[in-house]
Amino acid sequence: MFGLIPALDVSRADLSVALSESGGRSGTGFRQNKTRALLVISEVALALVLLVGAALLIRSFAALRAVNPGFDAHNILTLRMSLSGSRFAKTAAVNQLIQDAVQRAESLPAVSSAAASYTLPLEGGFGIPSPRWPNPGQRPL
Numbered sequence: 001m002f003g004l005i006p007a008l009d010v011s012r013a014d015l016s017v018a019l020s021e022s023g024g025r026s027g028t029g030f031r032q033n034k035t036r037a038l039l040v041i042s043e044v045a046l047a048l049v050l051l052v053g054a055a056l057l058i059r060s061f062a063a064l065r066a067v068n069p070g071f072d073a074h075n076i077l078t079l080r081m082s083l084s085g086s087r088f089a090k091t092a093a094v095n096q097l098i099q100d101a102v103q104r105a106e107s108l109p110a111v112s113s114a115a116a117s118y119t120l121p122l123e124g125g126f127g128i129p130s131p132r133w134p135n136p137g138q139r140p141l
Helices: 005-012 015-020 032-064 091-106
Strands: none
Touching: 032 091
16 A cells, blocks of 8 residues: 555656656655655554554463463373264264263273363364263263
């Protein structure tokens, strides 16, 4: 946008007037200086707004990293699975796989508890329907 305005300004200029106006200093008339000053002021203002916005974004990100999430994330293992194929086209097959995986994880000697969830805390995943757990004793994280 800032390059388009001077280009349009030059394309409308009468060359004979521009050549005769103040000799070798053509293009430095009042109108050109006003347009140039307006563009410089606009560029500086836009750069300042972007700089302040970036600084606030960095400050907010640093503050979010320092917030205590309310749970201890040490000694926790997460696993992501991507299920594809005709075997997992039905929800019953996916639920069975999740149940089997949780039961096998709980049977390991170093595991104190295991659970399954469609999304992790503090992560996206909005729009995913809530799972229907077939066993009332089994619950998501």
